[in-house]
Amino acid sequence: MSGVFDFLRGCVRQVLTGGRAYKAWVAFLFLTIAVGGLSYAQQATGGLIVTNMRDEVSWAFYIGNFTFLVGVAAAAVLLVIPAYVYHWKPIKEVVVLGELLAISALVMCLLFISVDMGRPERALHIMPFLGTPNWPRSLLAWDALVLNSYLVVNVVLVSYLMFKTYRGETYDKRIFLPLVLLSIPVSLSTHTVTAFLYNGMAARPYWNASILAPRFIASAFCSGPAVMIILFQVLRRTFKEFPIQDEAIWKIAELMSYAMFVNLFLLGAELFKEFYSATEHLRYTQYLWTGIGEHRTLVPYAWAALLCSVVAFVLFLIPRTRRNFLTLNLGCLLIWAGVYIEKGMGLIIPGFTPDTLGQIYEYRPTAMEWGVAAGVFGIGFLVFTILVKIAVPILVGTFRADGAPRASPASQAGLAAP
Amino acid sequence: MTARKGFDVIQGEPEAADPSRRSFLRTAAAGAALGALAGCGGVSMDDVLRKHFRELSKDDLAKVLAKVERRNQERFGKDTKVTAEGPRPGVEFGYGLDISRCVGCRRCVYACVKENNQSREQPQIHWIRVLEMEKEHGVDLTHADLYYDPGAVPQPGKFYFPVQCQQCRNPPCVKACPTQATWKEADGIVVVDYDWCIGCRCCMSACPYGARHFNWAEPKLPAEELNPVQHYLGNRPRPKGVVEKCTFCIQRVRNGRYPACVEICPVGARKFGNLLDPESEIRRVMDTKRVLVFKEELATHPQFYFFYAT
Numbered sequence: 001m002s003g004v005f006d007f008l009r010g011c012v013r014q015v016l017t018g019g020r021a022y023k024a025w026v027a028f029l030f031l032t033i034a035v036g037g038l039s040y041a042q043q044a045t046g047g048l049i050v051t052n053m054r055d056e057v058s059w060a061f062y063i064g065n066f067t068f069l070v071g072v073a074a075a076a077v078l079l080v081i082p083a084y085v086y087h088w089k090p091i092k093e094v095v096v097l098g099e100l101l102a103i104s105a106l107v108m109c110l111l112f113i114s115v116d117m118g119r120p121e122r123a124l125h126i127m128p129f130l131g132t133p134n135w136p137r138s139l140l141a142w143d144a145l146v147l148n149s150y151l152v153v154n155v156v157l158v159s160y161l162m163f164k165t166y167r168g169e170t171y172d173k174r175i176f177l178p179l180v181l182l183s184i185p186v187s188l189s190t191h192t193v194t195a196f197l198y199n200g201m202a203a204r205p206y207w208n209a210s211i212l213a214p215r216f217i218a219s220a221f222c223s224g225p226a227v228m229i230i231l232f233q234v235l236r237r238t239f240k241e242f243p244i245q246d247e248a249i250w251k252i253a254e255l256m257s258y259a260m261f262v263n264l265f266l267l268g269a270e271l272f273k274e275f276y277s278a279t280e281h282l283r284y285t286q287y288l289w290t291g292i293g294e295h296r297t298l299v300p301y302a303w304a305a306l307l308c309s310v311v312a313f314v315l316f317l318i319p320r321t322r323r324n325f326l327t328l329n330l331g332c333l334l335i336w337a338g339v340y341i342e343k344g345m346g347l348i349i350p351g352f353t354p355d356t357l358g359q360i361y362e363y364r365p366t367a368m369e370w371g372v373a374a375g376v377f378g379i380g381f382l383v384f385t386i387l388v389k390i391a392v393p394i395l396v397g398t399f400r401a402d403g404a405p406r407a408s409p410a411s412q413a414g415l416a417a418p
Numbered sequence: 419m420t421a422r423k424g425f426d427v428i429q430g431e432p433e434a435a436d437p438s439r440r441s442f443l444r445t446a447a448a449g450a451a452l453g454a455l456a457g458c459g460g461v462s463m464d465d466v467l468r469k470h471f472r473e474l475s476k477d478d479l480a481k482v483l484a485k486v487e488r489r490n491q492e493r494f495g496k497d498t499k500v501t502a503e504g505p506r507p508g509v510e511f512g513y514g515l516d517i518s519r520c521v522g523c524r525r526c527v528y529a530c531v532k533e534n535n536q537s538r539e540q541p542q543i544h545w546i547r548v549l550e551m552e553k554e555h556g557v558d559l560t561h562a563d564l565y566y567d568p569g570a571v572p573q574p575g576k577f578y579f580p581v582q583c584q585q586c587r588n589p590p591c592v593k594a595c596p597t598q599a600t601w602k603e604a605d606g607i608v609v610v611d612y613d614w615c616i617g618c619r620c621c622m623s624a625c626p627y628g629a630r631h632f633n634w635a636e637p638k639l640p641a642e643e644l645n646p647v648q649h650y651l652g653n654r655p656r657p658k659g660v661v662e663k664c665t666f667c668i669q670r671v672r673n674g675r676y677p678a679c680v681e682i683c684p685v686g687a688r689k690f691g692n693l694l695d696p697e698s699e700i701r702r703v704m705d706t707k708r709v710l711v712f713k714e715e716l717a718t719h720p721q722f723y724f725f726y727a728t
Contacts (some may be wrong), residue, residue: 047635047658048617049541055631058622118617118632118659124466125597125616132470132598132614140596140620202716203590203626280560356628357549357581358559 036375056361057352064344066112073105074191075224108380139197168404206284221259223339226332241396257316288350308338494641502650505605512693512700519687522571522578526679533678534653537637545664583629583664584720591621609651615660
């Protein structure tokens with residue numbers, strides 16, 4: 001493993017060089033991070049009272065974003081399974097990017113959890129050996145474990161693959177394959193455990209439904225690939241050499257339409273159960289879809305999310321609109337917006353409204369919460385930008401160790417030749 | 419009430435010291451953690467290296483208590499007495515609330531605030547919350563009002579339903595806590611170590627009774643209103659960013675006194691005692707009245723009972 005130092009130096013060079021658009025983008029990201037830093041500084045001194053969370057709604061915007069991003073991270077599996085296990089050519093070349101997206105999403109997840117904590121400096125208490133994690137009973141202790149494991153697996157996998165390709169060598173299947181096979185269950189478990197975190201709380205009937213974890217997985221398979229499809233097109237345009245074929249994108253879109261159908265079906269099943277049986281537990285669903293009395297903050301968002309999901313489903317279902325990049329991208333934006341509302345605020349806030357004593361506190365994020373969230377997204381996008389800036393030149397063969405073969409790099413990396 | 423008869427006061431048994439491996443790892447990690455801590459004011463090295471409360475030796479516990487007293491002195495300029503008296507053998511606390519007597523005056527709410535050093539405003543924290551309910555609907559949270567504000571109580575057609583920590587035998591909050599910062603003591607009191615809580619608020623999501631409260635900001639507690647008689651797991655002043663809850667006034671009941679809410683109740687709606695003592699007040703309630711528990715369908719098995727005496 002000689003040449004690591006050269007590799008790292010090369011990586012830094014890759015990151016520091018770029019066109020005007022690249023530099024403007026990075027500058028913009030630093031700006032959002034600065035906004036986030038300033039907002040967080042206020043929160044750290046004043047306490048979480050600068051948010052609009054209160055005892056009634058004790059998790060909100062941060063945890064909503066966290067939940068959505070766990071879905072984005074878990075969706076990398078949708079690309080990993082067919083690509084690696086079935087050696088499915090068109091998709092294999094884009095899997096690396098899926099994993100980079102997963103890494104960035106996980107960084108944001110961990111940051112959103114951290115900014116939500118009242119005493120982040122005591123985070124060690126949750127770590128095995130260093131603290132006193134409440135295993136096996138506490139779901140958050142499990143979540144911390146699976147999220148960190150998924151992050152480590154992805155980082156190791158991508159670094160190994162990139163370094164080998166950089167050196168012009170083929171990867172060792174005995175190292176590579178076990179890690180890929182491990183990443184599949186770990187990815188699914190991140191999302192399932194996060195769903196169980198809410199699902200397991202008998203005190204919150206809105207979450208305490210067995211359909212929650214399946215709905216999580218279904219919506220993750222919609223939102224994650226939607227982000228990917230758009231990213232692939234951007235990359236294809238930016239790096240002329242990057243070999244992403246139309247068929248790969250259309251295949252992902254087709255898989256997404258199945259996931260969207262399942263997602264809508266599960267939503268329908270849940271709405272039927274709540275409205276038909278109409279027990280006291282209907283109140284939470286009612287708060288989301290119709291409002292309770294004058295408390296109607298979430299209602300427009302709920303219907304907007306449903307409209308987005310249905311339109312996106314139709315666009316993805318019809319082969320002609322699926323293969324037209326204009327309607328495809330529109331569908332991606334719509335499904336992204338739909339799932340962002342549904343798995344973010346639409347999941348967290350009605351869980352707390354009305355609260356366990358039947359009282360209603362209407363939550364809306366403060367400017368400070370938007371600021372902190374902007375900062376977290378800024379860091380996440382910066383991580384992704386940097387990773388892509390390093391990975392793509394390696395994949396297309398322009399960033400190589402001295403003396404490493406440069407010809408036919410894609411096949412060397414195990415990528416499909418165009 | 420039997421607690422008054424007096425027991426031997428037994429300090430909570432300190433458990434065997436930690437395996438040295440854990441201490442080593444902690445020391446090693448502390449170095450790495452210190453960088454991250456640079457931005458957090460008021461965090462000292464021994465806070466990071468401290469063991470879990472239940473693993474503290476007698477000497478370590480004494481040091482921790484002395485430190486809390488020192489911090490109280492710095493923060494309020496007042497001498498305080500902080501103890502960590504453990505549960506007594508043969509005691510399991512039970513609470514009874516007579517719904518037919520309660521008039522909804524909220525005296526218990528404010529007696530509790532005074533006794534237990536809660537934040538007075540921004541955030542205002544109440545461990546006891548009284549719901550006004552409609553006689554027509556019975557105990558129905560859809561028709562319950564926490565913020566009732568009439569000229570006088572009780573209002574016609576209404577009854578009052580106070581809720582605080584139910585000290586569940588099967589506490590969902592303890593299950594949810596990722597760091598074991600909250601646990602159930604042998605006498606049934608569910609406690610929080612404010613120096614171990616990471617402020618993730620899982621316990622608040624898990625509690626079906628809204629009994630857990632978060633210090634959204636540094637608690638605002640005037641020095642002249644500070645109750646100097648304090649228990650480490652109870653009414654000592656809390657830092658910002660941690661969760662707190664009713665402890666049946668652990669600082670009182672482990673010394674054979676009534677909780678403040680029982681003492682203040684003007685109509686005698688609140689009963690308290692040792693469930694294992696056949697002569698206790700609470701046992702008399704259970705023997706002669708029919709009791710019910712709140713949200714029994716969740717199988718939390720509260721040690722807090724409601725009853726209708728008349």
